[in-house]
Amino acid sequence: xxxxxILLLSLLAQFFLxxxxxxxxxxxxxxxxxxYGGQAFLAGFGAIAVTWLGAALFWHVVTDGLLSxxxxxxxxxxxxxxxxxxxxxxxxxxxxxxxLSGFYVRRAVV
Amino acid sequence: MKWxxxxxxxxxxxxxxxxxxxxxxxxxxxxxxxxPYEGFWRSGxxxxxxxxxxxxxxxxxxxxxxxxxxxxxxxFAQNDHDLYFAQGYLTAKDRLWQMEFMTHAAAGRLSELxxxxxxxxxxxxxxxxxxxxARKSLEKMQxxxxxKAVMDAYTAGVNAYIDQLSPRDYPFEYKLxxxxxxxxxxxxxxLLLKMLAQDMTGYSDDLRMTNTLRKYGPAVVKDLxxxxxxxxxxxxxxxxxxxxxxxxxxxxxAEFMAGMASHTLERQKPENLGSNNxxxxxxxxxxxxxxxxxxxxxxxxxxxxxxxxxLHAPGINxxxxxxxxxxxxxxxxxxxxxxxxxxxxxxxxxxxEIRFKDQKRQExxxxxxxxxxxxxxxxxNVKGGETLLDTVLYTHHGPVAYLPNEEPLRSGNTPTGHALxxxxxxxxxxxxxxxxxxxxxxxxxxxxxxxxxxxxxFNFVFAxxxxxxxxxxxxxxxxxxxxxxxxxxxxxxAHDWHGWIPMDQVPQVLNPQRGFVSSANxxxxxxxxxxxxxxxxxxxxxxxxxxxxxxxxxxxxTPDSFRLMQMDNYSFVPRNVLPTMLKLLDQPALxxxxxxxYQTLASWNYQFDADKIPPSLFEEWWxxxxxxxxxxxxxxxxxxxPTRDRLVQMILAEPNARWYDxxxxxxxxxxxxxxxxxxxxxxDSLGTEGDQLKWGTAKNSNIRxxxxxxxxxxxxxxxxxxxxxxxxxxxxxxxxxxVVQMGPQVQAWGVYPGGQSxxxxxxxxxxxxxxxxxxxxxQLLFLRSAADRPATTSVQWxxxxx
Numbered sequence: 009x010x011x012x013x014i015l016l017l018s019l020l021a022q023f024f025l026x027x028x029x030x031x032x033x034x035x036x037x038x039x040x041x042x043x044y045g046g047q048a049f050l051a052g053f054g055a056i057a058v059t060w061l062g063a064a065l066f067w068h069v070v071t072d073g074l075l076s077x078x079x080x081x082x083x084x085x086x087x088x089x090x091x092x093x094x095x096x097x098x099x100x101x102x103x104x105x106x107x108l109s110g111f112y113v114r115r116a117v118v
Numbered sequence: 119m120k121w122x123x124x125x126x127x128x129x130x131x132x133x134x135x136x137x138x139x140x141x142x143x144x145x146x147x148x149x150x151x152x153x154p155y156e157g158f159w160r161s162g163x164x165x166x167x168x169x170x171x172x173x174x175x176x177x178x179x180x181x182x183x184x185x186x187x188x189x190x191x192x193x194f195a196q197n198d199h200d201l202y203f204a205q206g207y208l209t210a211k212d213r214l215w216q217m218e219f220m221t222h223a224a225a226g227r228l229s230e231l232x233x234x235x236x237x238x239x240x241x242x243x244x245x246x247x248x249x250x251x252a253r254k255s256l257e258k259m260q261x262x263x264x265x266k267a268v269m270d271a272y273t274a275g276v277n278a279y280i281d282q283l284s285p286r287d288y289p290f291e292y293k294l295x296x297x298x299x300x301x302x303x304x305x306x307x308x309l310l311l312k313m314l315a316q317d318m319t320g321y322s323d324d325l326r327m328t329n330t331l332r333k334y335g336p337a338v339v340k341d342l343x344x345x346x347x348x349x350x351x352x353x354x355x356x357x358x359x360x361x362x363x364x365x366x367x368x369x370x371x372a373e374f375m376a377g378m379a380s381h382t383l384e385r386q387k388p389e390n391l392g393s394n395n396x397x398x399x400x401x402x403x404x405x406x407x408x409x410x411x412x413x414x415x416x417x418x419x420x421x422x423x424x425x426x427x428x429l430h431a432p433g434i435n436x437x438x439x440x441x442x443x444x445x446x447x448x449x450x451x452x453x454x455x456x457x458x459x460x461x462x463x464x465x466x467x468x469x470x471e472i473r474f475k476d477q478k479r480q481e482x483x484x485x486x487x488x489x490x491x492x493x494x495x496x497x498x499n500v501k502g503g504e505t506l507l508d509t510v511l512y513t514h515h516g517p518v519a520y521l522p523n524e525e526p527l528r529s530g531n532t533p534t535g536h537a538l539x540x541x542x543x544x545x546x547x548x549x550x551x552x553x554x555x556x557x558x559x560x561x562x563x564x565x566x567x568x569x570x571x572x573x574x575x576f577n578f579v580f581a582x583x584x585x586x587x588x589x590x591x592x593x594x595x596x597x598x599x600x601x602x603x604x605x606x607x608x609x610x611x612a613h614d615w616h617g618w619i620p621m622d623q624v625p626q627v628l629n630p631q632r633g634f635v636s637s638a639n640x641x642x643x644x645x646x647x648x649x650x651x652x653x654x655x656x657x658x659x660x661x662x663x664x665x666x667x668x669x670x671x672x673x674x675x676t677p678d679s680f681r682l683m684q685m686d687n688y689s690f691v692p693r694n695v696l697p698t699m700l701k702l703l704d705q706p707a708l709x710x711x712x713x714x715x716y717q718t719l720a721s722w723n724y725q726f727d728a729d730k731i732p733p734s735l736f737e738e739w740w741x742x743x744x745x746x747x748x749x750x751x752x753x754x755x756x757x758x759x760p761t762r763d764r765l766v767q768m769i770l771a772e773p774n775a776r777w778y779d780x781x782x783x784x785x786x787x788x789x790x791x792x793x794x795x796x797x798x799x800x801x802d803s804l805g806t807e808g809d810q811l812k813w814g815t816a817k818n819s820n821i822r823x824x825x826x827x828x829x830x831x832x833x834x835x836x837x838x839x840x841x842x843x844x845x846x847x848x849x850x851x852x853x854x855x856x857v858v859q860m861g862p863q864v865q866a867w868g869v870y871p872g873g874q875s876x877x878x879x880x881x882x883x884x885x886x887x888x889x890x891x892x893x894x895x896x897q898l899l900f901l902r903s904a905a906d907r908p909a910t911t912s913v914q915w916x917x918x919x920x
């Protein structure tokens with residue numbers, strides 16, 4: 009539930025707001041809905057990782073991977089797929105950590 | 119406990135978001151950079167390439183833009199304002215980051231984007247007065263209503279594009295470096311023109327020549343550094359009479375020798391790098407009309423140096439290339455004429471030794487009195503650091519680039535405590551020249567347009583349906599013989615520049631007897647045929663000799679003859695010197711392996727082809743031999759070694775010159791000893807790996823991204839050499855190859871290493887690179903009207919006024 013909630017809300021937010029809106033969404037959603045710390049982290053991590061992975065994959069395919077291949081070479085990882093994994097990981101960690109924070113703050117307040 | 123946990127987690131989240139939202143040195147801001155909703159992932163798309171209608175505030179009437187298969191925009195406007203507005207808009211769409219980056223570099227503002235690494239580069243730009251002179255030029259350009267209108271319209275067009283961008287639409291490089299485009303200004307156009315002048319003329323040998331003069335005296339300097347080369351084919355054919363009354367030449371003042379300037383040299387100005395252009399008369403072409411070719415050589419980079427465009431409005435229909443960020447067409451053609459440029463390379467930058475009154479440096483000595491020093495404070499903003507204030511001292515000569523206690527950036531060229539006098543500081547309206555050339559209908563119009571072109575001086579080649587011409591045009595200081603060959607005396611008014619060579623007296627030739635005109639940066643005119651001193655270190659004669667040799671043999675020239683010529687890899691350097699070098703080898707003493715190398719070189723046809731091995735062997739041998747001869751007498755950190763031309767002359771005709779001896783050893787070396795020793799060195803160092811020795815690999819040519827980003831450039835495998843017509847050498851080479859056939863219907867062909875788009879994720883970023891390498895030219899689609907040949911373009915934009 010929480011996973012889906014974050015997924016949809018963050019997707020909506022990211023079409024209009026800067027990237028860090030994912031932290032706000034995850035924090036708020038976990039604050040309202042999370043029941044366990046682990047659940048909050050996993051839902052935040054998973055939802056953001058999925059939105060980032062999906063979008064990265066989408067752009068990679070529609071742009072024939074021209075740019076992602078160059079960026080991967082620039083960052084010396086040489087594989088756009090590795091770059092995609094790193095992208096999902098960065099988004100996921102931000103999502104997970106902010107969701108966990110939201111849950112902890114809720115626990116502290118209530 | 120709960121609170122501690124909550125606060126810790128929240129702080130950690132905030133710290134993470136903060137850290138990901140900023141750059142650390144060369145590490146990009148990973149959050150916005152990696153996010154596929156705003157970061158680099160979406161920069162790759164090649165969108166907007168379908169027919170559409172756009173509404174743009176600022177247009178006066180609708181504009182039609184037709185894109186051809188190379189994605190070249192053909193702009194059809196109803197008035198000049200809309201024409202240049204649309205050009206600004208479309209150039210920004212393709213090249214916004216590049217145009218802004220170049221102007222930041224010119225203005226000494228890279229540190230704002232990159233940080234401390236570029237601080238010294240920025241300081242150098244400020245010290246040589248780039249922004250100050252751009253401002254002065256801008257004033258001059260804006261005083262002319264037509265130039266002002268063109269600049270304003272173009273600027274408005276660029277800004278119309280910038281204004282509609284949201285951060286997620288920014289070009290890739292903005293996302294990588296984490297900054298936003300700023301509004302375009304007319305000053306940036308002036309800066310681009312100054313940058314062109316700097317690239318072409320911002321060099322000098324004065325300091326190293328002065329060191330040489332002090333060490334060896336005038337007789338040696340006269341012998342080793344002649345004002346006119348041993349072999350030369352001047353642009354104006356020898357013996358061409360002048361038909362003007364020259365101005366009196368300023369008298370040479372009493373001899374002056376500046377103080378020894380002691381700096382470690384970084385590198386010498388590369389010899390023989392420049393451009394080619396030529397034209398042949400209609401009597402010697404297959405279709406009876408003149409043919410013209412132009413290929414400017416520059417430091418190749420991606421995004422491409424040039425942007426291709428066709429501009430059509432009442433009174434103008436022109437096609438060609440221009441540096442993104444400047445309005446109009448720089449090298450190209452219209453319905454009546456075609457033109458191209460090569461660098462002249464005259465001595466238009468001199469250094470004056472400045473004597474300050476005291477350490478406060480508020481006054482300097484000139485014309486027997488103390489004169490005040492003007493101080494200008496330059497503010498350099500540094501990314502992630504403090505703003506740096508730098509005071510630049512100005513004399514009437516120009517800015518004092520470096521003071522005695524400072525470490526200069528290009529220490530070989532920039533003497534400390536010396537003021538810079540440079541034509542880039544003199545204002546003229548180069549933009550006006552482009553505006554008028556683009557509209558010129560004949561040679562008279564063309565020459566009239568050139569009168570406002572000051573810097574950099576170019577050899578302008580010209581052709582129309584009947585005439586061919588070449589003019590070495592620009593602002594040349596009126597000098598006494600050898601003025602500025604060495605450091606000048608900043609206190610003696612006789613050393614000041616004394617006016618200019620009149621624009622109608624610059625070297626020029628119209629329809630010469632020989633039936634062709636050409637230039638390859640060589641001496642414009644023999645001193646026997648010309649009263650004024652232009653300088654003494656022009657490019658070597660080899661490229662021009664090859665061009666002239668081929669043109670002289672043509673009787674039924676076609677555009678394809680010119681295409682093949684542009685790809686010619688032959689070089690006169692080995693032809694002139696290699697047989698002598700081989701003759702000096704002591705053959706019986708050669709090992710079997712050395713014999714093989716000898717045979718390889720002896721059977722070479724002097725073509726620097728990519729898949730051949732002799733060019734690699736010769737280049738290596740020749741460089742080593744030159745080094746062995748000169749390094750003891752002219753160590754590179756302080757002295758300029760004599761030119762290749764002088765060295766060839768010495769090897770051919772002066773077997774006993776004192777310079778062969780290595781003065782650091784007790785015994786006396788001779789030319790044959792050096793030739794044999796260096797030959798054996800290269801022959802013995804050869805491994806068995808043949809592919810590494812192929813010239814295309816050995817010369818290690820590549821084309822880099824303008825910001826040197828790894829992964830954003832390409833390796834090249836191509837023939838040619840610095841002294842071949844196909845002058846690809848290292849990363850320096852033909853940046854645009856154009857062939858134009860004149861006649862009732864002008865036809866043209868062209869190619870450049872890259873593509874129209876500056877987006878490294880676009881197909882059009884480097885789609886022409888392979889064709890350029892293999893020597894293919896594309897026919898350039900030159901449309902007569904908005905409705906001409908509709909089938910040739912599939913994408914059409916309509917730009918509508920608001």
